[in-house]
Every structure is written in structure tokens, then in C-alpha cells.
Amino acid sequence: MKKRIMAILLEPVFRAFLALLLMVVIGLVFNAHGAFFKSGTHLDMLRENSRYAILACGMTLVIVAGGIDLAVGSVLGMTAVCFALFTIHWGWPPLIASVACAGIGLATGLVSGALAGQFRIQPFIATLAMMVFARGLAKSISGGEKISTSIHQADGSFKFGTLPPVFEQLSGRVWNDTIPVVLLVLLVTALVCWVLLSRLRWGRYLYAIGGNEEAARLSGIPIMGSKLLAYGLCGLLAAVAGICHAADEQQGDPEAGMGYELTAIAMVVIGGTSLSGGRGSIPLTLLGALTIGYLDKILSLNNVETAYRLMLTGLIIVCAVLFQRAKR
Amino acid sequence: MSDPVTGSMLWMRNIGMVFSGVRVLEAVNLDVRAGEVHVLAGENGAGKSTLMKILCGVYTPTEGSVELDGKTVKFRSPRQATDHGVRMIHQELSLVPALNAVDNAFLGQELSRAGWVRRAAEEVRLKGWLTRLGVDVDLRRPVEEYPVSVQQMIEVAKALTFDARILIMDEPTSALNRPEVEQLFAVVSDLKAHGCGVVYITHKMEEIYRIADRITVLRDGKYVGTARAAELRQDELVKWMVGREVKEHFTQRTAHAGDEVLRVQRLSVADPTGRQAWRVRNVSFALKKGEVVGLAGLEGAGNHEVMEALFDTTSGRVKGAVWLEGKELNRRQPRMSIREGLAYLTSDRKGKGLVLDMSITRNTTLASLKRFSPWLVLRNRAETEAARRHGKAFRTRYATLEQPVKELSGGNQQKVVLAKWLETRPKVLLLDEPTRGVDVGAKREIYELIDRWTAEGIGIVLITSEMPELLALADRILVMHRGEVTAVMKRGEATQERVLAAAMGQGDEA
Amino acid sequence: MKTIGMMTVAATVMVGLWGGTGWAQEKKSEGNPKKVIGMSQCNRGEPWRVQMDADVKKAGEGAGFEVLFKDAQNDSLKQKAQIEEFINQGVDLIIVSPKEAVPLTPPVAAAFKKGIPVIVLDRKVVGEDYTCYISADNKKIGKAAGQWIVKRLNGKGKVVELKGLMTSTPGQERNQGFREGIKGSELEIVFEADMQWLEPNARKEMQSALSRVDKIDLVYAHNDPGAHGAYLAAKAVKREKTILFVGIDALAQEGQAYVEQGILNASFEYPTGGKEAIDVAKKIFAGENVEKNITLKSRVFTKENLRRGGDELGE
Numbered sequence A: 001m002k003k004r005i006m007a008i009l010l011e012p013v014f015r016a017f018l019a020l021l022l023m024v025v026i027g028l029v030f031n032a033h034g035a036f037f038k039s040g041t042h043l044d045m046l047r048e049n050s051r052y053a054i055l056a057c058g059m060t061l062v063i064v065a066g067g068i069d070l071a072v073g074s075v076l077g078m079t080a081v082c083f084a085l086f087t088i089h090w091g092w093p094p095l096i097a098s099v100a101c102a103g104i105g106l107a108t109g110l111v112s113g114a115l116a117g118q119f120r121i122q123p124f125i126a127t128l129a130m131m132v133f134a135r136g137l138a139k140s141i142s143g144g145e146k147i148s149t150s151i152h153q154a155d156g157s158f159k160f161g162t163l164p165p166v167f168e169q170l171s172g173r174v175w176n177d178t179i180p181v182v183l184l185v186l187l188v189t190a191l192v193c194w195v196l197l198s199r200l201r202w203g204r205y206l207y208a209i210g211g212n213e214e215a216a217r218l219s220g221i222p223i224m225g226s227k228l229l230a231y232g233l234c235g236l237l238a239a240v241a242g243i244c245h246a247a248d249e250q251q252g253d254p255e256a257g258m259g260y261e262l263t264a265i266a267m268v269v270i271g272g273t274s275l276s277g278g279r280g281s282i283p284l285t286l287l288g289a290l291t292i293g294y295l296d297k298i299l300s301l302n303n304v305e306t307a308y309r310l311m312l313t314g315l316i317i318v319c320a321v322l323f324q325r326a327k328r
Numbered sequence B: 001m002s003d004p005v006t007g008s009m010l011w012m013r014n015i016g017m018v019f020s021g022v023r024v025l026e027a028v029n030l031d032v033r034a035g036e037v038h039v040l041a042g043e044n045g046a047g048k049s050t051l052m053k054i055l056c057g058v059y060t061p062t063e064g065s066v067e068l069d070g071k072t073v074k075f076r077s078p079r080q081a082t083d084h085g086v087r088m089i090h091q092e093l094s095l096v097p098a099l100n101a102v103d104n105a106f107l108g109q110e111l112s113r114a115g116w117v118r119r120a121a122e123e124v125r126l127k128g129w130l131t132r133l134g135v136d137v138d139l140r141r142p143v144e145e146y147p148v149s150v151q152q153m154i155e156v157a158k159a160l161t162f163d164a165r166i167l168i169m170d171e172p173t174s175a176l177n178r179p180e181v182e183q184l185f186a187v188v189s190d191l192k193a194h195g196c197g198v199v200y201i202t203h204k205m206e207e208i209y210r211i212a213d214r215i216t217v218l219r220d221g222k223y224v225g226t227a228r229a230a231e232l233r234q235d236e237l238v239k240w241m242v243g244r245e246v247k248e249h250f251t252q253r254t255a256h257a258g259d260e261v262l263r264v265q266r267l268s269v270a271d272p273t274g275r276q277a278w279r280v281r282n283v284s285f286a287l288k289k290g291e292v293v294g295l296a297g298l299e300g301a302g303n304h305e306v307m308e309a310l311f312d313t314t315s316g317r318v319k320g321a322v323w324l325e326g327k328e329l330n331r332r333q334p335r336m337s338i339r340e341g342l343a344y345l346t347s348d349r350k351g352k353g354l355v356l357d358m359s360i361t362r363n364t365t366l367a368s369l370k371r372f373s374p375w376l377v378l379r380n381r382a383e384t385e386a387a388r389r390h391g392k393a394f395r396t397r398y399a400t401l402e403q404p405v406k407e408l409s410g411g412n413q414q415k416v417v418l419a420k421w422l423e424t425r426p427k428v429l430l431l432d433e434p435t436r437g438v439d440v441g442a443k444r445e446i447y448e449l450i451d452r453w454t455a456e457g458i459g460i461v462l463i464t465s466e467m468p469e470l471l472a473l474a475d476r477i478l479v480m481h482r483g484e485v486t487a488v489m490k491r492g493e494a495t496q497e498r499v500l501a502a503a504m505g506q507g508d509e510a
Numbered sequence C: 001m002k003t004i005g006m007m008t009v010a011a012t013v014m015v016g017l018w019g020g021t022g023w024a025q026e027k028k029s030e031g032n033p034k035k036v037i038g039m040s041q042c043n044r045g046e047p048w049r050v051q052m053d054a055d056v057k058k059a060g061e062g063a064g065f066e067v068l069f070k071d072a073q074n075d076s077l078k079q080k081a082q083i084e085e086f087i088n089q090g091v092d093l094i095i096v097s098p099k100e101a102v103p104l105t106p107p108v109a110a111a112f113k114k115g116i117p118v119i120v121l122d123r124k125v126v127g128e129d130y131t132c133y134i135s136a137d138n139k140k141i142g143k144a145a146g147q148w149i150v151k152r153l154n155g156k157g158k159v160v161e162l163k164g165l166m167t168s169t170p171g172q173e174r175n176q177g178f179r180e181g182i183k184g185s186e187l188e189i190v191f192e193a194d195m196q197w198l199e200p201n202a203r204k205e206m207q208s209a210l211s212r213v214d215k216i217d218l219v220y221a222h223n224d225p226g227a228h229g230a231y232l233a234a235k236a237v238k239r240e241k242t243i244l245f246v247g248i249d250a251l252a253q254e255g256q257a258y259v260e261q262g263i264l265n266a267s268f269e270y271p272t273g274g275k276e277a278i279d280v281a282k283k284i285f286a287g288e289n290v291e292k293n294i295t296l297k298s299r300v301f302t303k304e305n306l307r308r309g310g311d312e313l314g315e
Helices: A002-010 A012-029 A039-064 A072-089 A094-117 A123-142 A165-171 A181-199 A201-211 A213-218 A223-249 A260-270 A282-301 A306-325 B048-055 B078-083 B101-105 B119-132 B148-160 B178-193 B205-211 B234-242 B303-311 B334-340 B349-353 B360-364 B366-372 B380-394 B410-422 B440-455 B467-473 B496-503 C002-019 C047-062 C076-089 C101-113 C138-152 C169-182 C199-212 C224-236 C252-260 C274-285
Strands: A150-152 A158-160 B008-019 B022-033 B037-041 B063-068 B071-073 B086-089 B166-170 B197-201 B214-219 B222-228 B260-270 B278-288 B292-296 B318-324 B342-345 B428-432 B459-463 B476-481 B484-490 C036-041 C066-071 C093-097 C118-121 C132-135 C156-163 C186-194 C218-221 C244-249 C266-269 C293-295 C299-302
Touching (some): A039 A201, A039 A282, A072 A094, A072 A123, A072 A223, A150 C252, A158 C252, A181 A282, A201 A213, A201 B360, A223 C199, A260 A282, A260 A306, B008 B048, B022 B037, B022 B214, B048 B166, B078 B086, B119 B148, B148 B178, B178 B197, B178 B205, B205 B234, B214 B234, B278 B303, B278 B318, B278 B459, B278 B476, B360 B410, B366 B380, B380 B410, B380 B440, B410 B440, B467 B496, C036 C047, C036 C076, C047 C066, C047 C093, C093 C101, C101 C118, C138 C169, C138 C266, C156 C169
Parallel strands (some): B022 B222, B037 B214, B292 B459, B292 B476, C036 C066, C036 C093, C156 C186, C244 C266
Antiparallel strands (some): B063 B071, B214 B222
């Protein structure tokens, strides 16, 4: 019996849940004059962090396969610009624009995957290159300006376009104006990734490659194809997050998503997934995302100064990871 | 300087070594005289390397003593051994590829004055030895830019720069070509003349008699004897090396040989280091259903490469043809090989066989996932069922099937890998060291399994460094030496002495 | 922590990569009848500075000058080298918007002493070795915004202040000026946070403010994207109609557009001085005397006055 309880206590999911619980308790104590007790606070937190969590889901696939994708933040920025450009400036129907953006994201991921898989460039380097390249592309597509409803004319004046309704729809809420749409997008994303990782053959391939690439290869697992799948999906999800980001900001900012890759990685890691690959899961990542989300929310609600915020965030990340690793 | 009674400057007496409960050395003696070459001989796993690691301070022996110049010494680190003039040239290169020859030679033991490295002094010293070895290298270029043989020579020079009195050479010629070997031997004679004692490990019969003054033989971690080379005949030496009774625990295999299942013709494998053209040359053989063919050979013989090239040609250049049930397999990549009915158990179980973090079930189905997910969705129940079935058949001992395999013992891990390959329903099993790191009980179970599989008509190619195991299991044995087949023996013809003699190239090159 | 190491490496490599991608335009002015002006911008990554370049370009081309633009990509040493390049090229006039005062003082002084007129925009250099310094006054603008807000709220109300990077001078000055402007009124700052000039941060902070404070009358953000982010946060909880939003900068494409669309109630211009620099250059080429220091007049844009180009702020 005691052994049984110990086993449950040592389950990664349980630990990640405990870390989250701890964060919620901190929130209850430092509740910022009761602001933490309002449901709106929690919905805001979910809405704010859904985009990061979408990135983190894609990142989980790559990290499970023993890689890393630093490009997601830049790809998010680039697709945000593309989506705004396609819908606001060019007037494309939202569905076509979304598919086009998803295609762009997928393509960047496939390139990263090919660089890492076929050409054996270390994933860190390959995706770092993609990160810089995609940011440059975002700036070049947008001309360095935010793509919004104020459209630059040739003579230097501005014309004001109308904001397509899709922006309001994606950044809005459903069910009596409670559940943010982007949260639903996240849930669908998480479900797809969870099915892939835990139910499909391809997911098993990713775990095997992350766990021992040579053993996986000798067992006849298609290394290249699996890597393309992981990085491709990661890029695609970065595009999904990019579309949500554009809708949220009601514009396409070429600077958007700077540093988001690190937040996404932090979410995956705090969930208890090791960067060495072969382990991790979507539920863990979601717990990690909630932990980081609450941390951020609590610091913001209590109006903690930036300097202390950064230091506290760093400390808490280290503590959470050490806590995850603690052995019996 | 040396012991006045025996004339030996080094004595290792009654050395015993136990690794986590397993005895690997027992009451071993070795003495080295000044100005002699002392060959240490024995089969793979006889304990030669362990003994030498004790001598140069890597391991501390469990029992026994080491005496240098009549004084008992205890080396706690290679550094201490070096300070006493004991140096070892390792079998695997131990150079840092990106550093140049000088930095490598003096790594961790830089000549320095007040914290400043005396590079010029280092260069002069190393250059002197390299010249004597007949090697011309640019001391400022990274050693990785030179072929392995040159690197090997740098390694030798590195050992010599520290005025070694006892020099241990572990198969130093394995990467060298003829003229280089001659050069090395000239240096060894030179060293002898200067009163240096050399302990020399080799698997080549020819070299033993070329260079040895005395020979000490180890077998299964035990001391067999020491003799002057001139007084120990070759066949006597072989007897010393293998002289053990075949143990009881082998079930007598019944032959099941049926139709031919695998045919290999003129298989050659390129040398990955690019030093010699071919690591394996023109190996041909056929395998029948239910037959076990053993590929024998001492280290570096090329038998492992043959097996790998049958299954996976992605890593290097391979020539020759392979037919499986009459169908020629041209491009052999793991995926296709598995599909055609080949399965390859590697000797590196943890590095290439298992995904250690994964459960028993998942490792079991790893190579046959397609069958467990016809519509991409994995059928967990079928997977568990398969793992349980194999676990039962192999008598694998585990807590739950969801346990990560890293928690299992070596023998049980091996059974999981075997289960993985059996699950692919192979026609031919390639087994590289199936009993390595496996306890005695599990070994016997694996022998029984091999017997059962042959009864089911699976053809098996087997490599094992345990000679009795090979003799008991194999219906036919191909003995390899330096990349070529030097003898083929049927069951009954093969004896330990004959296999070993062929493996050492006896009569082939002399 | 791997992440932090990664962050460092990523940052280093990024800076390295971006630093290496600058391209130089080489042009000789000898034998060219057009006056050639060299313009060194400290960082074209910021929209306001992009606007400044655009203003210089528009006015410069209108006056028939040839303007060579260089982007120092936020690197003082690179900018120093660019100014030295201009000197060697022998341009007729240099406009520089420096990254930092101290490292850029020597090259500016060198150009000035060689007889090349130098117009310094926005940020200053040390000493007097330049021809003309044109800038706007953040403190004044902040103060004007504060006074405008007091008037608009009739001297009473609850205000959220979303501050720019508080380690930067503009952030500090826009804060100080604002506090000076509202002194003596009954305005109450109910929430203040450093949003580091970034819209997503502003939005996040505003959400917290909305959770904590039930009644907010006005949001004063140190830049327009910040005010825009606050507006979106308020809109998400359907409180945007009850709150006024005020921002600073009033770039045509950002602040002015937001005002036009009814998102912001007011935006205070932080003029780039690009047009004024060309006006000064014209005077210099004509041999006229120019003032050593010019402080730019700022304007406020509201829905009512946007069409007529905003109203100039008084002292």
C-alpha cells in the first residue's frame, strides 16, 4: 500500500499537478484584494496563455523526439503578419488565409526538420537559423510596419480598412461570453497532439527516436519521416498561434512572438519533460503551461516590479525543475 | 634497479579483482624484466585488459600487490602510475581529435614554469620521439587531420615522452600497415636496448613469435603460466589459452537443417577509417533453415562487420551480394531488411538495442509496430498481449510490463530485445553476442531458445566470444582473421584449438 | 538551467547574425550636382524611427537632395563607423540620430571640425561640436498630456498609467512630466505598471488592472501601442466604452489611425524632427544662420481635430 502511494507520488503528472497546486495556493494567499477570486482573472489567464500553450504543444512533439525548435516565436510573428496581410489588405476569405498561413508554418517546420534530420545539423543550430530567417522574412513582408487596418498608400497618406469579423471572432469569447475562443483552439490542438503522441504509431516513433535514435533506426523506424512530422507539426501549430495572435492584437506585428519560444520551452520543461528526449506528454505540458500562466498572472496582479518579476520567474523555474527531479 | 634475485623490476603477485560481485581476476602473477618484451596472451575476456588497467592505475585490485623495484606500490590514478614510469598505450585511441599532437601528448601533464606552458620544450621532446618512430607530422595541426595509423604513432610517442620504464601496448598494430608495424617493432627493440620493459598484448600469432621474449597466458581471469617464447610451441600456447573442459550446461543441439534460406557471396566491407581499403574481404557462405552458422574471430577480425553489413549497409560501402530465400537484397536498410525477414541483435544492447526509458511492452513491439497499428491507431491490448506472451516464453522476470527496461537485469533486458526481434517474425536471426552481460541462468535459457527457434526453421548467424558456447551451438563455424575467412569447420571437426589457431592467422601468414 | 544558457547563446548568435547583415551604400558626391546628405539612424527596428527616416526622405527628395540612409541596428560602434564613412565619402551634410551620446561625440565632432555641418536629432551628443540639435521634449509632452487629462476629466478620476521601459529616459520623462501635469488635481493613479513599450505586455497589465479595480476612468500609456493593448483588454471584458485611452507618439500609422478609428481618445505627438532637419539643412546650404538648439512643437490629436492635422500644444 505504502509502495503504491509512493509510486503515485512519483508519477510525473502528479508532481506537475503539485507544482500547479502550489502556484494556485500562492495565488490564494497573495490574492491582490480579492482579484484572484474573480472568475474573469482565471479566464484572462487562460486566454493570455493559450497562444503560448499551443506553441508548447508543438514544442512537446519536437522535444519528445529529442530535438528543440527555437523558431516558433519567429514563425508566429511571420504568420501573424501574413494573416493580417491576407485578410485585411488583400481581403482573402479567412478560411483561405488560415490555410495559407498554416501551410507557411508547416513549410518552415519541414525545412527545420529536413535540416535536422537529413543534413544532420544540430536541431539547436538548424532552428536558430530558421528563427532568424523567419523574423527577417516577417520584417520584409511587412516592410517593418505593423499590418493593421490603417493601410499605407503610395502618396504617404493612410486609408482605413475595416477589420474582418474573423478577428473579433477569434479573439472573442463564447458561451455567455465566458470561454475564450483561443482556449478552444488550444484544447483542439492539445487533443490532436495527445492522440498523436499516445495513441498513434507515429507518436510511438517520436518517443523511440528521442529515447534512442540508433535503436529506433535499427528497429526499422523511419527517422527522417518522423522528424519531419514533429517539426512540421510544430511549425504548423506556431502558425495557428500566429493567427490567434494577430486576431488578439487586431494587427500583424513583425516583432510579435519575440522570446515566445523560450516561454514555450519553459512550459514543457516545468511540466517535467526532460530536454534530452524520449519522455514527456501533452498533459504534462498543459500543467506546465498553467503553472507558468498562474505565476505570471499572480506577479502582474500584485503589481510586482519588473526587476523582481524577472528574478522571481527565474527562481521559480529552477525550483520547479528541481522539484520535478527530486528522487525518493 | 631491478630485483637482484629474479632480475625483474616489476612484480604483480596474486592479483584478484571482483567487479560488483563478479570475479574477473583470480591469483594472477606477472613479472616484467628490464629490457624484455613480455607478451600477455589470452582469449577475449580472459582478463588481460583488466590486469593492465590495474597496472597503470585505472583500477585498484581487490587482492594482491604490485611491486616496483622491490617496493610495494599502490597506484590510485593513472597519474601516479605515470610518475612511476608506467605508461599504457590504449587499444582505442585516446587522443583529443581537435587538439594538436603536442597538446595531446602533454595533456594534463604540461611542462610548465610558473604556470606558463613551455611549448618549445614540449615540442622538442615530442619531435625527438616522433622522428625515432619515423613519423613526420606538423605539430600544430589537429591530430584528427591525420590517418589513424599516424594517430596511433602519436599515441606511442606520447607514452614515450615520459621516459616510460614499463610500457604497456594493447594491440598497437591493429590500425597500422606493414611498414608502420616494422617501424614500431624497431622502436620496441630500441626501447628494449635502453632497459625498458614492454608488456605487449596481441591476438596475432605471428607477432607473438616475432617480438616476445616471454609469454604469460591468462584464461577466464586465471593465471595459466609463463614461459620463454623460444620454449613454448604454438600448439602448446593455443592449448594454454583454451584448455578448459566444455561445461555441462550446453544442451546438445539436434540439427534441423532444411532448405537454404540465406546466401552471401563475396561480401566485402570498406574500412570506415579509410586506412585499409577493405575491413572485410570476399566472405561467402550459405545458411540453411534451422541451421546455426558461427562467425568466429578475435577482435578486429571483421566478423561483426559481416553481420552488420547483412542487415544494414547505410553506414559504409559494401560490395557483394546477399540473397534471402532466393531474393536478392540490394539496398539493405533496417526497414527493408526487417520487412524481408532479417533481424539483427546487436552486441551493444543499451546503445543500439533498447530504448531504456520505454516499457517492456513498448520495446517488445518497437520493430513491428505496423502490425500493432493497422489503421495507425495503436492497439494497446494486442501489444500487452504480445509482450506477455514473449515474457512467458522467455521466462523474463519483471514487476510489471509497464516497467521501463532500464530497471531490468542484463539477462532480462536481453530477453526483451530478443522478443522484439522474434516479434518481427524473422526468417534469419543475426545474433551478435547474445549472451554478453547475461548471468548463467539466463544464458542457458537463451541456448534453449536458440534451439527452439532452429526447430521452427529460423536460420541463425551467431557471433560469440565464448568459445565453448560457439562450439556447442554452431552447426558450422566460419573462422575469420584480418577480414578474411581462414577456415570453415563443421560441428565435430571444430575444436577450440583449431578455431583459435585459425583465428590467429596461424599457417595463413607465417 | 538549459533554457537560460540557450537564451544567452540564442541572443549572442542573433546579435551576431543581425550585426553582420548591414549593407552599405557607397556613393561619391564629387561631380554630383545634387547636395548629398548622409543620414545615420540608430535603429530602424522601431516604427517611430522608421517614420523619422521617412520624413527625412520625403522632405529631402522634395528639396532635391540626395539622402543616403544608414541603419546602425542599435549598435553605437557601428554608427560611429557609419559617420566616419560619411566623412570619407565627403557628403555635404550629416544628419545623425545617435544611439548614445558618449561614443558618438568624437565622430560627430570630427565631422564638424572638418567643416561638414552635422544635425543631431532626438538624442544629444556631448559638448558643442555640432551644427544644430533638434529634439522634442518628453517631459513637456508628458506634462501637456497630464494637463489635458485633468481638463478632460474635470480634475477628478481614476487613472491607470502604463509606463514605458522605466530604465529608459523617455519612459522616466513621460512619467515625470505627467505627474507634474496632474499635480494639484484630484486624479488618482489606481494602477501603474511597466509595460516596456510592448503591446502584449500592456494588454496583460491592463487585464490585471481591470481585475483589481472596478472603476477606471482613463488609461494613460506612454506609447500608442500600449494604449491600444489596454483598449483591447478592456474591450475583452466590455469595459472599453467606460474608459478613455490616451497614448503618446501619434505616428500616422499607429496613434493617429487609432484616434481616427475611435480606439484612442487622444494621442500626443512626439515629432520625429525629420522634416525640420531638412528645413535646417536648406538654411545651411543657403548660408543662413541656424539656431544651435531647436525644441520641436508637439501636437495633440483627437477625433475632432484629426482632419485638420491636430492642435499644437502650448507651453
